[in-house]
Amino acid sequence: MEFLLSKLDTRVTSAKEVKNDLDRLINTLPRVNILMDKAEWWRFNDQHVAHFLKQLRDAAYDAEDVIAEFKYYELQQQIEGKANRRLLSLLTFIKDLVSNSTSKVKDIQGRLDFVTAELERATDLFGSSNGSTPHETTSFVTESMLGREKEVEVVLQLMQESGDLAGSSNSAKRRKTAGNLLILPIVGIGGVGKTTLAQQIYNNERVKNHFDLRIWVCVSDRFDLKKKTKEMIESANRELRNKESEFDINDNLTNLDSLQHTLKGKVQSRRYLVVLDDVWHENSRDLESLYNPLRSGLRGSMILVTTCLSKVAEIVGTHDPIELGGLPDNIYWDLFKKCAFGSLDPSSFPELEDIGLKIAVKLEGSPLAAKTLGGILRANMTTRQWTNILNSELWQIEQADGDILPALRVSYRYLPLHLKQCFSIFSLFPKYYPLYLNFLSPIWLADGLFSREERIFLEEEKGHWYFQEFKNRSFIVRGEDNNTYLHDLMHDLAKSVSLDICYCQEEDEWSLQNHDTVRHLSVYRKQIELIDNEISKCKKLRSLLFIDGLNYETKLDSSSLRYLFNELPYL
Known part of the structure; x- marks a missing residue:
């Protein structure tokens, strides 16, 4: 940029000022990008943040455009510096920036400064929160499951064979070893039913009879090694309390080493099932530290990991993952009818049934989407309402926390x-x-x-x-x-x-x-x-x-x- 401005003559008296303004604009953008990334966590929860984020993004784009335009003229001048007509086009550009003593660059900088201050003020109200309230899952079966019998049977078969598999190096499905651990990831998009499948497996009678100990922990999107280790101990205590009260955790115990040794003692000489639900953390060292104390269990122990991320499955899995897709069409329609019509007979509403079929096709077999839209449809059983839902995009339909679009936003x-x-x-x-x-x-x-x-x-x-x-x-x-x-x-x-x-x-x-x-x-x-x-x-x-x-x-x-x-x- 120095080269370009050095070529300007006195016809552009504010060239130095433009240079300083452009430098400031360039230096501002990294901070703006960091703030925009931060604000993404709250844009869906607060309309003021969404409003200011929209304005800040537009101003940042304008800043990038004017910087790119200036660099274009700079490069053009370096290549064809002796061509007077090129110099004139450059001067025209500079004059446009500083016309009427109000620089276009200063205008963009002013917008960035104002909106940045407003957005920082809005996001500071949330403190250290990342903008989302984690949805904590439990081992309780809260709903019936349709269409996953095959996946359940795969897990049950692995459960029975895991002792043999743990010592075998010839299994086409087994990728690596982790002591006595069989770590089986369940991978799929948000709302496809990973947690529901894990709950069904956890509460299966064959599973209860097979394992000495079952542990359920919702890891969610906020990974805290100490907290999750403590939660595993608490989950184990729930099953062991009546038999071995001496293992009850001291609530004041906060040292990670002590927590891990306590967890090791819980699982030692036992065959256990651990469910790590909703894992987002991708740091392999942290994840290995989480399940390291579990290596002392008996052969045949199993860890189920549910995640939206293939990378997590690759990091932790000792077996090829179960990749969970949408439900088959016929089974999905049964689920959708139950959600949309409740106890009513769909054949009594032929027009609504026809519209419902068309809506169901759009939802890609997602159980959570069926529950989200089914609940909205059931609340207003009119052709007009159902047609409006059919013709609307999913993002245009108002939804509550726990519905399908908020669930997908976590991935975003x-x-x-x-x-x-x-x-x-x-x-x-x-x-x-x-x-x-x-x-x-x-x-x-x-x-x-x-x-x-x-x-x-x-x-x-x-x-x-x-x-x-x-x-x-x-x-x-x-x-x-x-x-x-x-x-x-x-x-x-x-x-x-x-x-x-x-x-x-x-x-x-x-x-x-x-x-x-x-x-x-x-x-x-x-x-x-x-x-x-x-x-x-x-x-x-x-x-x-x-x-x-x-x-x-x-x-x-x-x-x-x-x-x-x-x-x-x-x-």
């Missing part, structure tokens, strides 16, 4: 900031649209998610790594046609978190309202005529994707392309 909250930005881009594609990395990487690149070095050398590799991360978190699934798709429920989540920055025009009529904030836009070929009167209004667009029903990019003629690049400077 735990994405690193760069993957949150990548995730928003998925909303540019219609539901059930195949995802191709060669479509996604250029858009991620346009959003500044690759560094300069990554852009040159690692764009394809980095994009592949991002894509794989979403697969590992169960966001992306493989269809029967072998193509990859964003999970239907995750598509609803993607739309809910990207409303102001991404827009996919699927309908015949243009419905975009926020032209001033949208940064990424996709439309179908039949709407190319919208270029003149609608798309050109989206002055801040970074990417524009024309797609059609045949899944290939629509080609534009050269005049349309010239028009777009003239009207939309950040493409």
Whole structure:
């Protein structure tokens, strides 16, 4: 930037001031990004945080755009510094920044400073909380289970064979050893029924008779090694209290070493089952420290770990995981009918039954989604209400804590900031649209998610790594046609978190309202005529994707392309 400003003459008297303002803007952005990542934890719980986060994100995008524009002119000047017409275009840009003594850069900086202060004030009210109240599960069976008999039988068979498996190195399913431990992960997207399956196994009569000791701990999204070790001891005490009261834990015991030795004493010379429910922590050392005291149990002991994350399963699992998908269609319809009609006979409401069938198809076999929408439908048994639900996106339907969308948001909250930005881009594609990395990487690149070095050398590799991360978190699934798709429920989540920055025009009529904030836009070929009167209004667009029903990019003629690049400077 010094090189560029050194070329300016006295015609731009505020060049030094612009330089200082740009430097300050560049130095402000890292702090802004940290605050935006922090605010993501509360955006769904507090409307004020959501409001200020929207404003801060827009101002940050504007800051990135003006910095990128300045760097473009700088690079242009370095390459063609002797061309007077290039220098004039540079001067025009600088004059635009400082016109009327009100710098565009200062204006953006002012917005960032104001909104940052407001957002920090709003988030400080939450203290050290991460913005979510952990939903603690228990071993109690709170609901009946449909369609998981096969998975239960797999676990029961492993339970019976685990003694043999523990000493075998030839099992195709067993990946590694952990002493006498068989650690079996259950992996799947939020709301698919992992906890319910674990509860059914934990309370199965064959399980009760097989194990000397059963322990249940909800690990949740706040990992605390001491606390979870203590909870395992407390869970063990519940079963052992009548027989061996000397093992009761001292409530004042806080030393981790003492806690781990106490836990070791609980399981020593016993065959046990431990359920670690809802594990999000991905640090292998911490997780190993959690189950290290359990190694003293007898051969045939088992740990069940439920998680949304394939990485957790890979870290802890000594056996290939049970990958839990949606329920089969026929079983799911039975569950949905029970949730939506209660004790009523669906055949007595043929019109509602027909609408209900269509709603159920959209829910991808998710039990929690059936309970969420079923409860809403049952509260208002009218054709109008059910039709409104059918025609609504999941994110448009008001939901309480513990319902399906809040459950999925936990997965979103735990994405690193760069993957949150990548995730928003998925909303540019219609539901059930195949995802191709060669479509996604250029858009991620346009959003500044690759560094300069990554852009040159690692764009394809980095994009592949991002894509794989979403697969590992169960966001992306493989269809029967072998193509990859964003999970239907995750598509609803993607739309809910990207409303102001991404827009996919699927309908015949243009419905975009926020032209001033949208940064990424996709439309179908039949709407190319919208270029003149609608798309050109989206002055801040970074990417524009024309797609059609045949899944290939629509080609534009050269005049349309010239028009777009003239009207939309950040493409």
